[in-house]
Amino acid sequence: MPSRRTWWITGGAVAVVAAAAIGGPLVYAALEGDAPPAPTVQVQPEDAELTPDTDGTWTVTDASTAGYRVDEVLNGADVTVAGTTDQVTGTVVVTGGDLADADVTVDVASITTDSDRRDGYFRDNVMDVAAHPTATFSVTEVADLPELTGTPVTVPVTGELTLAGVTQQVQAEVSVVRTAEGIDVSGSVPVTFTDFGIEPPDLGFVRVEDQGAVEFLLHLTL
Structure with missing residues (x-):
């Protein structure tokens, strides 16, 4: 078994909603309402021609996304913040x-x-x-994948998440589905920010919760 395997990652996993005392509230002036729901894999149509095999070296496509989600209290109101990027690259071997x-x-x-x-x-x-400049998640145990179909299945994953130069072991469950183009994978990893040396902002007008999540949606093709 390889000593270190990186499957999916995210880059944020923190709610960064702080600013200097002067002008700090301006950071939030344009924010209204909660963030959109986390991206997830979808059930495939019954008549879809799914990719014939799951074994192989899969490439993360430029349609993939990763980021963070956190709850904060802004001027007394509960708000959910999400950050995301499509700058996700890599390979996955099954x-x-x-x-x-x-x-x-x-x-x-x-x-x-x-x-x-x-x-x-x-x-x-x-x-x-x-x-x-980057953040990673390294799988530390082989993940046993069930037979993949057009209906999402849940897979437990154990690994090491590295954020801002700090690495911690984490566990998560991911959803996996076979598609006509390849394989889709989505999930959310619970994160306690102070475990990574990150102090959530508490500036009076805004307070960020210490617990949030890393979330991702990977589209894989051969």
Whole structure:
């Protein structure tokens, strides 16, 4: 078994909603309402001609996305914030129906929300993209994949998530489905930010919860 396998990753996994005391509230001035639902795999039509085999080396396509989701209290109101990017690359190897190896990377600097000011703070002050331009998830145990069909199945995954240069072991369940183009994978990884040395902002007008999630949707093709 390979000593280190990277399957899916995300680049954010933090809610960066802080600013300096002067002008801090401006970061949130344009924010109204909650973020859209997390992206998930879809049930395929019954008459769909699905990819004939799951074994092989799969490539993460440019239609894939990854990012973060977190809850915050903004001026007394509960708000959900999500950041995402389509700058996701890598490969996934399936052998004998098992996840055998993978290497997937996300460009952290390209993660965006609905606020340019928040995104700038996220890149420079929280994730320090100059020093840590990417984030990764490394699978530490072989993932046993059930037979894949056009109906999503749930697969437990154990691995190491690296954010801002700090690595922690995490566990998650992902949804996997076979499609006409290949394989789709989606999931959400629970994250406690302080475990990665990241202090959630608490500036009075906004307080970010310490627990959030990394979320992703990968489209894989041979």
